[in-house]
Amino acid sequence: MNFPNVESLEEAESLARASCLVDDEDRRQHRKFWECLRSRTLLPFLSPPRVLRSQSEFQTWFLDWLGGVDDKELVVGMMAMYQLWLARNEAREVPMIEDPEELAKRTVRLVEEWQAVQATSSVSKQQTVEHWLPPAAGWYKCNADGAFSQGDGHGGGGVVIRDHQGAFLAGESLFFPLVSDPERAELLACHRAVQLAREKGVQKIQLETDCQGAVSKLRSTEMDRSVHGPLVEDIKKLLEEFEEASVNHVRRTGNMVAHKLAKLGCLNNVNSAWNVVPPGFLVTMLDSDAGD
Structure with missing residues (x-):
């Protein structure tokens, strides 16, 4: 300069x-x-x-x-x-x-x-860069992420489920038409991740997101009385239906697949789902995670 x-x-x-x-x-x-x-x-x-x-x-x-x-x-x-x-x-x-x-x-x-x-x-x-890590044998990891468009008042969600070998079980890119703030988008994505895991017959689940606020709410043993309380309590109830369940925080670099799907849903305003076979645009990212 x-x-x-x-x-x-x-x-x-x-x-x-x-x-x-x-x-x-x-x-x-x-x-x-x-x-x-x-x-x-x-x-x-x-x-x-x-x-x-x-x-x-x-x-x-x-x-x-x-x-x-x-x-x-x-x-x-x-x-x-x-x-x-x-x-x-x-x-x-x-x-x-x-x-x-x-x-x-x-x-x-x-x-x-x-x-x-x-x-x-x-x-x-x-x-300090964090990468996706596979769960223990017998467990499935459900990564969730939310996206929020303040100007449009809507959001998106990304969900991906993988086993202990990094194999893709299911994934979804979601559109949330009415979202009040970023945390709600994150919680809606977590809610759908847990629902999808139940639909796929998962018994042991690790729910993972890069939103520390959502993790804190879902880990709390106290009733959530915030504006998002009903949604938080519903997710907690769903987690109790699994044989074993945990909620973990991960850095954005360890949640990139779900992040990409969330952005896609927020941008395209549509819902998309994939079972067993992932979409082509995710293959490289999934292979990289499995290789790490």
């Missing part, structure tokens, strides 16, 4: 002092932050539209920006915005906001420090 040189900053410094003070309450927020000389100096690649009618419109634009920039711009942009925010807060107590050259230098220094820390910790992060 190339910042303007010192000469160009000094040349415009007198204008910056007049246009970048935070006590000018008459200026619109867009003008006061995004069109300020320091913002345009530090963030030439980040400028929202002039007309943003609501916080949700800004959120939509910002998320689109996050998805379109490269890693270097993302890191520098986020750090620079944070430093600008700090400088404006401090300017409420002092007569002038911090010099833009110092803001730029500190941003670059902090980014370099952060990148150095990330480089030294990359090895340990790779070692």
Whole structure:
């Protein structure tokens, strides 16, 4: 990321002092932050539209920006915005906001420090990746995952059942037309996973999901009195019908097959089911899990 040189900053410094003070309450927020000389100096690649009618419109634009920039711009942009925010807060107590050259230098220094820390910790992060693990002989593992579309108010679920050798028994991609929040989508997926296991004659089940909240609720011996309580209690009752049952948490990397099916159901708005023979798009992932 190339910042303007010192000469160009000094040349415009007198204008910056007049246009970048935070006590000018008459200026619109867009003008006061995004069109300020320091913002345009530090963030030439980040400028929202002039007309943003609501916080949700800004959120939509910002998320689109996050998805379109490269890693270097993302890191520098986020750090620079944070430093600008700090400088404006401090300017409420002092007569002038911090010099833009110092803001730029500190941003670059902090980014370099952060990148150095990330480089030294990359090895340990790779070692924490969790993979799908088969259950003990005689048991079946039922992986479940939920997906949620806040804008559409619906969700999806993914369910896959495998034995101790990783062999595929059954799987479903589900569409939930009315879902209030992500946790409900997760619980609906767990509910269907347990139902499907019963339909397939499974006697010993390990229900596994990457939603820690759902796991905590299903493990609790107390009656769940939350908004999802009836659904939670129904799943608990179904689990009692098995010869043996357990509920476990797994990281997303160990739940990728169910995750893919959940996203598919949420996106396509349809229910799909497979018995014994998995769909072609899952074969590689299933083989990889069995190989691990």
